[in-house]
Amino acid sequence: MLRETRAQCLAFATVVVVVGLAALFAWLRNPPTDGMQARAPAISSTAPAEPPAPSPPPQAAVADDARLEAGRAAFRRLNCTRCHAIEGRGNPARPLDGVGRRLDAAALRDWALGAGAAREQLSSSVLRAKARAAGDPDLDVLIDYLAQQGQTSEARP
């Protein structure tokens, strides 16, 4: 067997093992059962200390659809979808479905702007990206929209 062929076989065998290990990695992160539930505690563990799900103010629950729609538009317009997804739209790496159940409006605002306790947890490039949302006229509807996540899905028709 010529040495070049030997090197070729060696390289192919190595890459097969590497791809196999990558598949193992993916499989270990996606256990066959309740992959979704594994995520929730993981998120709250890194979020700043927060009281367990403060009950939302009643007016949030009755937010009208137009306001919700404006928040959804702002979520896209302010490029939140680069890093986050809601209802499967946007970057699925960091979904925000149900975030309203975990964070109250004040914490959501901190996370959206990279302020307060959230500031410690974010890298400088993320902070720069988030700072662009500060002072945006739609910030309030955005926060409302986020606060609705996980609240109204069952209540709404």
Added chain:
Amino acid sequence: MSMRMRNRSSIRNVLLWLGIYLAAVTLPMFALLPAGVSGGMGFAWDFAMALGYAALAMLGVQFALTARFRRATAPFGIDIVYYFHRYLALLALGLVFAHYLILRVETPAALGLADPRNAPAHMSAARLALGLFVLVIALSLARRALRLEYERWRITHAALTTTAFALALWHVLGAGHYLDTLWKQSLWSAYGVFWIGLIGYVRLVRPWQVSRLPWRVVQVRPERGTVWTLVLEPPPGHVLNFSPGQFAWLSLRASPFAMREHPFSIASSAEHGERIELSIKELGDFSSTIKDTAVGETAWLDAPYGTFGIDQYPQAPGFVLVAGGVGIAPMLSMLRTLADRRDRRPLWLFYGNRVWERVAFREELDQLARHLDLRVVHVLLEPPPDWAGERGYITHEILERVLPAQHSQFEYLICGPTPMTLAIERGLTALAVPAARVHSEIFDWV
């Protein structure tokens, strides 16, 4: 140490270094497993991410493969390591494309906009890195076809790969999937910096070590067949300890920092490390400038390297050397060494050339045959009219005709053009010589 033990320990070495490779590529990835912000995102997503991380790690190790670490290249031979480097580059690029395509198909939103004015910088860095990697590989594969000068290509290669790797690292740290804790970020930053530091070692520290030992050209001697022998001496008090068949990286008329070194087999006896000879055939580019070297010039040597040669098999009952053209250089080193050691083992040299007048070292080979139990068999492609010897290419029929019946016990060393090496390896299989006894060195691996 018996032959069998040697083979077993070398297989163990091969497995050990492959294990180290796999660990270097996949352990940093598995270190990300402890759950963080993002739990399971679906198999396709996590698989794509793992492929990306593994590909970056593989591209990092690429720098180590060509860094000439003797211990790591010894079990394989440096030519295999360079081929490994070449194929792994292609395969790692394949993984990068798989990483990209899976995301393109499964979660296009995650890729965001391609327009660099709107895309996050780390995503543009990834696109640029991918383009640079494709360029690097295309340039490397087409270097000969493009007639790209070796030295210029090497500098381009080092610059482009370092840039592309840094961009890819930026992408990973910027995208930051799984890098949700400080220690994971630190781990991957350190991992990337380690490989970039390695480039610094190879390009600065190693040349600096070489530069502290200037060799001197003491003779430039013409041989038959446009081969030039360069005789070099180290600074007083130094000797080069090498085994016959090994090679040296030579820099002439350029500083060791200039990345202008070329690999050549050492042709002189390993018993005389105080004065070494490199026999170099004119093949265009650098090798054709050897004859213009002046006596007294400074030469820089990074040596010795390689695992080709008789000293790998100290228990062999005899050796069969097969050389084509300038492939004689390492064989000459072995024969000269054996003569100096007064070795009495039976030796055969099959030496293929085109024309009798251009058979380099043929007079010295006659002399060596008088001091050694050596039979030289010249095989000529265009023999003179009165030629009584072998003609054509070296074939297994010729080997069979000349070698004794117990020929399968000997160790076979082959050095010459790749088609010749291939043909001889096939021929020896036909002669029932075990593959473990057949050793070859490829000339044109760079």
